[in-house]
Amino acid sequence: MMRMNPLFFFLVLVPLFWACSDSIEKLSQPNIPNVPDDYEFAETDTLHVGMIKVLSTGRSVYLGTNDSLATSRERPRMKVEFTYDYSIDAHEVTHQEFAELMGGAADEINRFLPIRNMTYYDAVLTANAKSKRDGFDTVYTYSRRNNNNTGNCINLEDLVFHPEVAGYRLPTEAEWVYAASLDFVPEKSWHGGNSDYDLHNYCTKGARSSGLCDMEGNVKEWVNDWLGFFRDTTVVNYVGAPDGGSLGERILKGGSYRDDIVSINMYSRGDIYTVTSSTLAPYVGFRFAFGPIPDPVWLSENGVATTSRVVPVATAMNVRTKTGTFHSKLVFRNENSGNIAFIDYMNGSLSVLEIADTIDSYHPDVSPDGSKVAFCTKAEGVPGVSALYVRDLKAVDSKVVKLDVESAAVPRWGVTSAGDTVIVYVTDCATNDDEPSWKAQSTWQVKFSNGKFGKPEKLFDGTYNGGVSDDRKLAVSGARLLRARMSDKDSLWYGGKQACNASLAKDGSKRTVFLDFGEKSGDNFVGEKYRAHEYILVADSTGKLIQSVKAPDGYTFDHVEWASKTNLVVGTLVSVSGNHSAISLTDLRDSSTLVLAESEELWHPCLWVNPDLSANGTGNVNIDSAGMYYSDRLPYYSVELRVKMENFWTRMDSVTAVAMGSSRMLFGLYEQRITNENMLNMAYSSGDLYGAQYLLKNYIFNHVPHLKYLVLEISPDMFWRTADESWNPVLENAAGYAYDANHEFWKDSIPQGFMEAVKDAPKPISVLMHPYDFENFLLPATSWYTPDVNVDTTSMEMDDAIVGVNMKLFKSIVDMCKKHKVTVVALVIPRHAGYKNTGSYGMYGPSRSVTQVLFDSLKTYDIVWMDENKWGNHDYQDESMAYNMDHLSYIGADRLTERVNAKLKGL
Known part of the structure; x- marks a missing residue:
């Protein structure tokens, strides 16, 4: 995303263009050309x-x-x-x-x-x-x-x-x-x-x-x-x-x-x-x-053509408010295609990915670590042979393995008291109203580790496809009747009335959610006559009704399931026409229902929530604000900065050198190859002096006790920037910075749960455009291309008011560093050598003569000047050194990093 004219957005600067002339022509309404009578198209x-x-x-x-x-x-x-x-x-x-x-x-x-x-x-x-x-x-x-x-x-x-x-x-x-x-x-x-x-x-x-x-x-x-x-x-x-x-x-x-x-x-x-x-x-x-x-x-992203869409409705923040974490994934069956689809709420902008192949997929269930999904080939209530598979939960290269048994259906992941990851399954999906036929089938579990199944182990007779408790003392089944196995004894719950969609809680409470068909027992409990599946019913560990939640007006529920170890129930909403047109998330704490996604036919949803990162009810931080350094309202460069902020909080105690700047510094200085100091590269695309001063003042100098060096990018065009072009949008739309400011940037102590919230915050990764990753921030070697100039450099003068503002920011940074006994290394990063023949210092100006005046002014400050551009007379001119006319490749970054490393060592 981009506000007006952000500098260095993505890989190169986005300019502010001024007209080269102040003259205004006399206006007259333009003529729209007519289409010729004989025009064919x-x-x-x-x-x-x-x-x-x-x-x-x-x-x-x-x-x-x-x-x-x-x-x-x-x-x-x-x-x-x-x-x-x-x-x-x-x-x-x-x-x-x-x-x-x-x-x-x-x-x-x-x-x-x-x-x-x-x-x-x-x-x-x-x-x-x-x-x-x-x-x-x-x-x-x-x-x-x-x-x-x-x-x-x-x-x-x-x-x-x-x-x-x-x-x-x-x-x-x-x-x-x-x-x-x-x-x-x-x-x-x-x-x-x-x-x-x-x-x-x-x-x-x-x-x-x-x-x-x-x-x-x-x-x-x-x-x-x-x-x-x-x-x-x-x-x-x-x-x-x-x-x-x-x-x-x-x-x-x-x-x-x-x-x-x-x-x-x-x-x-x-x-x-x-x-x-x-x-x-x-x-x-x-x-x-x-x-x-x-x-x-x-x-779709994986090349599948479809005439219908699954539309994410709830935002990642909506889901985080309910689950306590962005680390959650919604998995479901797209009934139109028969494939598994999923939404990963770690992405700031939500995308529905579908795993497209020839396996008809029902009842998906996500592994405890969130990386795999188990599914079967028959739906509950449909008898016959079913195959059970486990595959990687990703849209591309999703490796799949099959359980080698005669029939297996309705898989449910679990972890035993011994710490083994297992899948519990049943041998048939048929209904359970005929007891002899039902008991002729059975419930099993099988270990799964290192991408392989272990040896299946029978648990008991009867297909308890609604779930089995971790201690194996309670199991439920719901397909026509609500059956339960309690301490090795089979029993019939809900008065033997018709019920379905039973799901046993995963939090140890041994509650069961299920749907019924408007039975009298349900009417008496909720206090009104209702339609089939209009209420979610909740029973305790003995089968006694303890709660009910009504569907939104005009809908009924189907396919209800507990969402991991939470008080949340995921399900589908069925319209009056019978379409499973939405996936819902019902919060049993307040009986509210949130719509997660919409389409024509969505079945068998499963919501996985990472229990290790959920901050719901724990810690002393506001999970809707803490660590929220990125949101879907922000420009893309703030995603890079969000990564840098996590690095900062994680490494602050050991850092001795910090780099600040724009994408030129981001891609040009490889922090992992600085050997003499513990370098933290805080540069980001569109970075400017406003952001550098803010981050230094409020974060770096408050939390980096061993800082010795600041490597600050000197790009002359940065001095013609306004705060509204890139930095102010970040402060206005990222709740994390305001939250930190309201708590004086945690100068005294960092609260419980804060670091977890920072790591949990969304960090979307583009799969379409960007030739770098968030671990290394290095660009491939392509070419210097041509020295394009995209501004009117004659309009950029040293007496511009905005230059004065940026010079004050620069002075403030130098003064802060001097106060904290930090040495400032002013680094001029190479760009296309051909700019020396254009009259402009670079792609976004200013002129070379104005730049000389600017550089002379900056050199009067207490800084160490390091000019690797040398007015275009640098030794980075080989095409392999560059990604484009304004940025170094990983090869060029190697050379620049080596020289910065030597400079710091010499200091």
Whole structure:
């Protein structure tokens, strides 16, 4: 995610662009080109003013490319076919149109400029507003919105896209590319070569025979899809990935006024930073599409095409509030595919992953350590031979092993008093109402370790598929009747009335949850007549009813199961039409029910909660705030910082040297290879002097008692930064920093449970874009590429007020270090040597002459100057040393780290 203009976002800086001229042309409304009468693929939409009707039925387009130099998110080329037509705006939404829809007034100067600095959420809210204004249903639904301090929407909770609705929406990537392909001419666009790095009125740079304007330039455009992998295949009515993966990544299409014309194409899907729904940038806008999408197809992360989605509804924080930890996983059967799917709540942005293969999977149960899932091939109540499997709980390369017995069903993990991990299972899934047939089957357990089954051991006759207590003194069965085995004696609970879905608690309380069919015993207990499965019933260890919880209005329960060692019950919600359309989490402490996920048919949920990390009811910290250094409202660079904060709290007592800076320092200094000192690299993408000063003052100097050295990155463009560009969004949206501040950063003592909360906090890992991991933060060797300059360096002067602010921050850092007897090493990191021929110090300026003045000023402070860039005359010029024009590869990082190590040793 990104706020406006964060520096060094992802791997390179995202610039703040100023116009090179202050002149303003006299405004006149641009002309929208007309579609020729004989044009074959598009026509003017007479029902929706300003839109072009795209005649795509029976046609196709290619997304992506097979170019080996393209990123992994753009390869391979994939064919998309259409069975429908749609409409799309002739031009990007303007200031005037936005003001008319969302309120306010567009000033005369900006009225014909594309609206920009809009998040994805802003765009869909505007689309909904237009649908309401024109009398259509809204395409997007949500439960609550959250705005930042500039009024932009940075989160829509429970956001769901409804492709079947006829309303205004963002175009899908396939729709955008097909429309653009009708007449895509980058030379006739506002790009970096002709725009003076400034925005222009719409439709003022050449006409298109399709009737569309500015697809190639002016501003990049949001499309509707989540970012997902392509496959070398054909997909009909493709609408993207079913969710945003672990980072919630979105897609931008087209070029902008700041892009080099050679980089403008139809297959690019993003920018130089990670694009999420909360991204803000001055060169990103949007246009609308209109029309329902019949039989939409989503393509999952592991290449599975599906016509239905599982939509996570509850946020990771919602689940953490209930379970006490982010270390929880929801596993269930997707009835439409027959596969196991799961959600890992450790990810800040939730993704539903599905394990796709040919094994029909029922009754999944997660191993005690959360790494594996056991399942069978028959559902409760269905007689016959069933196979039992255990597999790795991951979507890719999920290794699977089978239990070699004649039949095994309804597996349940457990740990014996001797510490052995076992699986308890039954030999048949049939109902238990015929006692002789039921007792002819049996209940077994088998050890499982090192990926292998042990020798099965029979426990007793009868299929107690509802669970067996750890001491083996209570077992329950529920499929037609509620049977129990108590101290080696079989008994019939609930008066012999019909019951099902029995599940024995896993916390040692020996409670049982079950469902019934509106029996009189249940009516008397809850105090009203009710429908079958309308209440969850809870019995104690003797079968006596002790609690009941009613289903939400309009639903009944099914497939209820205890969630690990908690007071929580997971289940499915069944609509009046009989669809298992949601997974619910019922809290027996307050009888509340939280919806976790929605789809067409979801069965057999299991919620695993890590008992070792759950802070629910323990410790002296607020689990909704402690350690929360990342949230889904934050830019991606805060994930890196969240990792660094955990490293800080874990290693603070032994650290002797700290590095601060941006992505240049993050990727350029490999802390593990500093041998003379215990180095903690606290740099992160978009890091600046504001963040460095805050972290040093409040964390480092309060908790690192043996600190001797600060290695501080000196990048001149950092001195033209404002706090709102990257650091303030972190403080505003990460509860962990505010929580620490409210407790004076724990100067006196760190409370019980705090360290566990820090480790437990979400840390999403991208599987799509990033060529580095959170252990090493090193980049592959690619090339220095070309020394691009993306700002007007003439506008960057030393007397700018913002430079004065940053100089005061720099002085404050040096003064703090001097007070604590810490030596400051000011490190200038290498960048492309070719910048010495451009007049700019680097990609984001300033000019070399202004940089000289800045450097001379900095050298007057009590610091150790270490210039590894040497104004471009460095010895890192081999292509293998670089990842791009602004960042070192792991090879370059080796050299830089070796020299920093030697410098510290010499000091």
